[in-house]
Amino acid sequence: MRIYLDYNATTPAAPEVVQAVAQALGETFGNPSSVHAFGQRAKAGLDEARSDVARLIEADPSAVVFTSGGTEANNLALRGVAGAARADQPRRIVTTGIEHEAVLTTLKALEREGWTVDVLPVGERGVLSPAALEPRLSDGVALVSVMHANNEVGTIQPIAELAALAHEHGALFHTDAVQSVGKIPVSVTQLGVDLLSLSGHKFAGPKGTGALWIRRGVRLAAQMTGGRQERNRRAGTENVPALIGLGVAARLAQAKLADSASSIGALRDRLETGILAAVTGAFVNGDRDRRVPNTSNISFEGIEAESLLIALDLEGVAVSTGSACSSGSLEPSHVLRAMGLSSARARNSLRFSLGSGTTIDEVDFVIGIVPNLVAKLRRLGQTAAALR
Numbered sequence: 001m002r003i004y005l006d007y008n009a010t011t012p013a014a015p016e017v018v019q020a021v022a023q024a025l026g027e028t029f030g031n032p033s034s035v036h037a038f039g040q041r042a043k044a045g046l047d048e049a050r051s052d053v054a055r056l057i058e059a060d061p062s063a064v065v066f067t068s069g070g071t072e073a074n075n076l077a078l079r080g081v082a083g084a085a086r087a088d089q090p091r092r093i094v095t096t097g098i099e100h101e102a103v104l105t106t107l108k109a110l111e112r113e114g115w116t117v118d119v120l121p122v123g124e125r126g127v128l129s130p131a132a133l134e135p136r137l138s139d140g141v142a143l144v145s146v147m148h149a150n151n152e153v154g155t156i157q158p159i160a161e162l163a164a165l166a167h168e169h170g171a172l173f174h175t176d177a178v179q180s181v182g183k184i185p186v187s188v189t190q191l192g193v194d195l196l197s198l199s200g201h202k203f204a205g206p207k208g209t210g211a212l213w214i215r216r217g218v219r220l221a222a223q224m225t226g227g228r229q230e231r232n233r234r235a236g237t238e239n240v241p242a243l244i245g246l247g248v249a250a251r252l253a254q255a256k257l258a259d260s261a262s263s264i265g266a267l268r269d270r271l272e273t274g275i276l277a278a279v280t281g282a283f284v285n286g287d288r289d290r291r292v293p294n295t296s297n298i299s300f301e302g303i304e305a306e307s308l309l310i311a312l313d314l315e316g317v318a319v320s321t322g323s324a325c326s327s328g329s330l331e332p333s334h335v336l337r338a339m340g341l342s343s344a345r346a347r348n349s350l351r352f353s354l355g356s357g358t359t360i361d362e363v364d365f366v367i368g369i370v371p372n373l374v375a376k377l378r379r380l381g382q383t384a385a386a387l388r
Helices: 015-027 037-056 070-084 101-112 130-137 159-168 240-278 305-314 334-338 343-347 360-387
Strands: 064-067 092-096 116-120 143-145 172-176 195-199 210-214 282-284 295-300 349-353
Touching: 015 240, 037 064, 037 240, 064 070, 070 101, 070 143, 070 172, 070 195, 070 210, 092 101, 092 130, 101 116, 116 130, 130 159, 143 159, 159 172, 240 282, 240 295, 240 349, 240 360, 295 305, 305 349, 305 360, 334 343, 343 349
Parallel strands: 092 116, 092 143, 143 172, 172 195
Antiparallel strands: 064 210, 195 210, 282 295, 295 349
């Protein structure tokens, strides 16, 4: 038996997506910038996909820029705003310590280019308080970037309140919604943001697809230059087959959103409750109420999470110690450390992220094996400590 509980890292493409991509590879091969029939067929497929993605986030299709994924979308938002800033504007950006590396690493690069980056801490719940943001806006800020849902602990930020504060002080607001789009309802209007990033492979779409929504009137410097594709905001011939697949994934996600969120949330709660009841010294990290329905981050005292991850994998269960983009790092999770957790607790935490393919039998299997694996690893740890 193989059980996949790492949906926050990536999701399997839906069968309808696979079929749409395969068909487009064979039949929709024209360049969408070409004026002949082959090109116009490709353009029609691209337009339909753009409309599907826009509908998922309640946006106007003309404001959706296709990218190669969430990382490029974040880069385009951050570097684009920085590149378009006027000389008399403040060169300061505010963010949090729990952002994805695609944001934090890009902001470090902007710091080397003369920008000031203010990284705000979050409390143990993993949620940024509007009261913590407001004082940081008084000195003039060009952009605030706060993720909608965290990739490691799943906590949802009060984006609408944070964005309203940023606007009161003349700042733009960007949110990385890679881990929320397709899992919970997301509306750019209700959030009140200026820029929103998403990624297709997080909701059963193809890898290498994503989008940045840009509010009308926001000035943004293109980071990929060349042709006039994507309304001059992202040059290069679009990956039509994959983007058609992204559109199908968006359409499927919207149709299943309410039912899937409820059912997956119930399975997540069952998994979490079962593990906490059976394992002493196990704790949930982050706010247990303000989070996406599929994510549970649990720390296990007295073990290294990496050891439990390997033990679970040997039993056929795939989980994660955190962001897939940080896999192999010896450093404790920067997200958990930014939440104020100790290095030890950050190192003994595992992320369980469920998806549409998760079943109750799989959840019960994991609940059944985790206690024995944790007990075994604790005994081994105690024996090793005694021998030292």
